Amino acid sequence: MLKNQTILLLFFLAACSQRNAPSEKEVIEKLIPENGRKNPSVVLTKSANLDETPDLEAIVLVRNGTEEILSVFKKQSSGWEFTLKKSFSLLNIGPIEYDKEKKKWLPTGNQKEREGYIIKRILLGELPGDSFNTIFIEVLSEEPPAGLFSVPYAFRKNKKILDGLTTLKEHENLKKTFRADFLYDEKEKNIKIFPGDTSYAQEFVWNGWELLPDISGVPISALLEVEVKTLPEKNKESEIILNFKNRGAGANVSYLSFGFPDGGIIKTSGDSPGYKIYSTGSPVYSIKEKKFSPAKYPLLEITKEGWGRNYKFSAKFKLIPVKSGAQKILFRTSAKIAREIVSIPNDYSSAETTGDQQGFQAYTIEIGK
Secondary structure, eight states: OHHHHHHHHHHHTSOOOGGGSOOHHHHHHHHSOGGGOSSOEEEEEEEEOOSSSSSOEEEEEEEETTEEEEEEEEEETTEEEEEEEEEEEOSSOOOEEEETTTTEEEEOSOOOTTOOSSEEEEEEEOOTTOSSOEEEEEEEEEETTTEEEEEEEEEETTEEEEEHHHHHTTOHHHHHHSBOOEEEETTTTEEEESTTOTTTOEEEEEOSSOEEEOOTTOOOEEEEEEEESSOOOTTSOEEEEEEEEEOSOOEEEEEEEEEOTTOOEEEOOTTOTTEEEEOTTSEEEETTTTEEEEOSSOEEEEEEEEEOTTOEEEEEEEEEOSSSSOEEEEEEEEEEETTEEEEESOTTOSSOOEEOTTSOEEEEEEEOO
């Protein structure tokens, strides 16, 4: 695995031909306003396939004063345009490397070529179901009195799917070692944090929106496919199937919640055990108000018993919308561990979420687009 990682990194750091990437001048002019330029320079450029289209994108790392910018450029009819710009900064930057014995980040005179001062590693890897690459990076951060430490980030199709600072900031091992190292597993298509420490090694798996820690007792409902038998049309019945796979731990009982903020009527077949429908106006519990309130829009809750790891489940229902065209579904899951209810997504999620009518965070599923 280490050999494969090394080959992947060396391949990534190979020089990028001019026709597959914008020039340094183009990059700087597009990314940084003239009054914000502090002797900017391109540190690294690499071509990669980052979406479903066959065209290659250009990943460009730029240093500008005490910040480094991870960017992605895509060739448009008008020229190169950036589709991702993510800045990271420190008060003071320079060549820094990790000392394994001292477990600290220390200044060094041996700066590696084409490596950032802040963005220390960039790896590429596919996630389950994808035929294109996701970008994984290791980034230095600093908070007194802890000092320098590193955390991982991941970006898929220009969206953040892992924020290591939010997810791992209070992790016990990060506080001891000051480095959240990671490896990409080509077979499982996930990443492992703290891979060299068996006591803390933690896999992060893809659920369709973000990378989540695989924790004992917590199922991870990964959305595999959305099937819409007939496109949503006002006042007409449309059959919908949402196919999931549990990429997390097996659970005795899992709860799947689907909210329909665009309104409508929800129907299920007579042989749908565990399904419960709440129509608009039905009492639903709000965790914010800590009381039952009339539902603002329809809600479907499914109780799934005995959902084992890697087993699939299809949520099947019919929707009669109040409007034609695209419909939004707010989706979340929960499971009980000991006396606590664990909900996904939550306030620590890396992906974009929306608050639902009960006060929970939820992912958005769009159908009929």
